[in-house]
Amino acid sequence: MSEITIETYGGGTPKTANEEFWKGDIPWIQSSDLVEECLFDVKPRKSISQEAVSKSATKLVPQNSIAIVTRVGVGKLAFMPFSYATSQDFLSISELKTAPEFTVYALYRMMQLVSNEVQGTSIKGITKDELLAKKMLIPSRNEQKKIGTYLHIIDHLITLHQRKCYRFIDIALDAWEQRKLDNVAEFSKGRGYSKGDLIELGTPIILYGRLYTNYETSISDVDTYVEAKDGSVYSRGGEVIVPASGESAEDIARAATVDKSGILLGGDLNVVMPNEDINSGFLAISISNGNPQRELAKRAQGKSVVHIHNEEIRNLRVPFPIKVEQNKIVEYFFNLDHLITLHQRKCEETKSLKKYMLQKMFPENGKCVPKIRFSGFSDAWEQRKLGEIYGSIGNAFVGTATPYYVEQGHFYLESNNVKDGQINHNSEIFINDEFYEKQKDKWLHSGDVVMVQSGHVGHAAVIPKELNNTAAHALIMFRNPKEEIEPYFLNYEYQTDKVKKKIENITTGNTIKHILASDMQEFVVDVPKYEEQKVIASYFSHLDHLITLHQHKCDELQKLKKFMLQNMFV
Numbered sequence: 001m002s003e004i005t006i007e008t009y010g011g012g013t014p015k016t017a018n019e020e021f022w023k024g025d026i027p028w029i030q031s032s033d034l035v036e037e038c039l040f041d042v043k044p045r046k047s048i049s050q051e052a053v054s055k056s057a058t059k060l061v062p063q064n065s066i067a068i069v070t071r072v073g074v075g076k077l078a079f080m081p082f083s084y085a086t087s088q089d090f091l092s093i094s095e096l097k098t099a100p101e102f103t104v105y106a107l108y109r110m111m112q113l114v115s116n117e118v119q120g121t122s123i124k125g126i127t128k129d130e131l132l133a134k135k136m137l138i139p140s141r142n143e144q145k146k147i148g149t150y151l152h153i154i155d156h157l158i159t160l161h162q163r164k165c166y167r168f169i170d171i172a173l174d175a176w177e178q179r180k181l182d183n184v185a186e187f188s189k190g191r192g193y194s195k196g197d198l199i200e201l202g203t204p205i206i207l208y209g210r211l212y213t214n215y216e217t218s219i220s221d222v223d224t225y226v227e228a229k230d231g232s233v234y235s236r237g238g239e240v241i242v243p244a245s246g247e248s249a250e251d252i253a254r255a256a257t258v259d260k261s262g263i264l265l266g267g268d269l270n271v272v273m274p275n276e277d278i279n280s281g282f283l284a285i286s287i288s289n290g291n292p293q294r295e296l297a298k299r300a301q302g303k304s305v306v307h308i309h310n311e312e313i314r315n316l317r318v319p320f321p322i323k324v325e326q327n328k329i330v331e332y333f334f335n336l337d338h339l340i341t342l343h344q345r346k347c348e349e350t351k352s353l354k355k356y357m358l359q360k361m362f363p364e365n366g367k368c369v370p371k372i373r374f375s376g377f378s379d380a381w382e383q384r385k386l387g388e389i390y391g392s393i394g395n396a397f398v399g400t401a402t403p404y405y406v407e408q409g410h411f412y413l414e415s416n417n418v419k420d421g422q423i424n425h426n427s428e429i430f431i432n433d434e435f436y437e438k439q440k441d442k443w444l445h446s447g448d449v450v451m452v453q454s455g456h457v458g459h460a461a462v463i464p465k466e467l468n469n470t471a472a473h474a475l476i477m478f479r480n481p482k483e484e485i486e487p488y489f490l491n492y493e494y495q496t497d498k499v500k501k502k503i504e505n506i507t508t509g510n511t512i513k514h515i516l517a518s519d520m521q522e523f524v525v526d527v528p529k530y531e532e533q534k535v536i537a538s539y540f541s542h543l544d545h546l547i548t549l550h551q552h553k554c555d556e557l558q559k560l561k562k563f564m565l566q567n568m569f570v
Contacts, residue, residue: 001131001132002132003097004103005095005097006466007093008092009086010059010090013057022052024048026048027047027083027084030044030045031069031071031090032073034077039078039108040078040104040152059086060083061085061094064079064100066080066096071089074125078104080092095464097466099145101151103148106136110134140407140408140428152556176321178318180314180316184277185273186272186275187270187314188233188273190270192267193226194266198224198226199226199227200225202228204222205222205224205226205264205266207268208267215256216337217284218257218334219259233271234261235262238274238280240273240284241257242254242313243269246305246308252297252306252307253294253300253308254293255272255285285333287313290565291570292569295317296308299312300312339557343554343557351547353543354543357372361536362496377529381526382526383524387520389482389485389527396473396474405431405432406431407430409430409431411428413467413471414472418452418459418460435471442477443470444470444471445469446463447462448478448479449462449477450463450477450478451515453475454474454513454514458507458515461491462487478490485530489534489536492536492537502523
């Protein structure tokens, strides 16, 4: 197990008699905070101060670590997205070399076996050395990510079962009834209006094209306006609208509800008003998923442009549970949509803040200090050539590497893996031992910086500890610093508009852009004192963590929603 992690942390308990130790903002994790089979979302009940950490045996464990109970409550563990401290009852592993979600589940399985094996008298437990000596079977990283994601989704479903049951069985056990829409709804059409009628302010209107791009299942806020005409069709609230035209049969077979009255319903909209026995939100979800969606798509007419008329919708048969179950299902999916929207908004807000601060916390052209600065720093920034900062600025392997690709081997860092200041594993290439060893003099080490030299030039990233001794292809490498430099500070400076423009000015090529390592030797950057570099890097790292956290949560919720729609509406 020691091969899956770079750092490990023990713990200790600050003196409970010192009340000041227990008034800080560092989460204090106890064994009782962890619940068996709940491997995420730990909610600590206590916190300690920085002084408590410095004056006791406890350690400040970095975020994205796994806390493992090794004494009282052995067998429990959890993933921690935040920094924390623990007692001596824990061993924490950090800077994982494997996919986090997979590692959590694999460790949990192993610890369940350990908890049955460990021996003791008053306290059952396992030592650090015993635990780290345990062996785990590790698949490829792609398979790790797939397994971890799948199990995390299953955990969400288990929680859902426990709270509400799969079909909200605590609400209703009645069988769903197939009903023809013509028997449960009234049908009409929207009227008039096109994109050419839109104005900046006026009466809100829904146009059919926006159903494909802007609106979710429930429409309450409308951001397009027209000057109302005589004979227009206004919503009463509770309508289900289905586009009458679209580019494909699959796209057109979708529906949404209009929650508010007084909204204009434009042309090319089929309007369905269900009776009081039908929840309009449930009807919209049903039309957009499962067999009703497939049947409606089959009935779409046309080639380059397809059409759906009210007649096709009238004859559609949809399964309905009783009203109370409809209401609960709609509540669940609308709440899920709300959470997705919330995390999307938080993610975008944090991205906007980061973009703004990148322009304000680095000097403008012709300036030697930034507009926004952390307190305690007043010295002017220096302009330095990168060749003065780094002892080695050169190219990683350039040439054909495909003959050395293998299914499992050494991860090969390429330009596709470097984007927006980070290293991703969206695509992974592996090389054999022979080719890897031939590049030993060009191996990257933790703290080195790489930059894309062809294509999306200028995108950079810092090599983390888990990618120490990594071989790379078609990247510019910044290695062997001559002085104390915070690599993450430079990485964020490369993301500023000022530096992006400077890099753009030295790129060559028309179809495919290129940048030379020799040009980066002479490239000038603005550099403050080392302590200020660290503070700036820490601030932007925190923003990046928040962005990743919200995006990850959003992705999880989207996967859960998709899974539930596929299985509830068949």
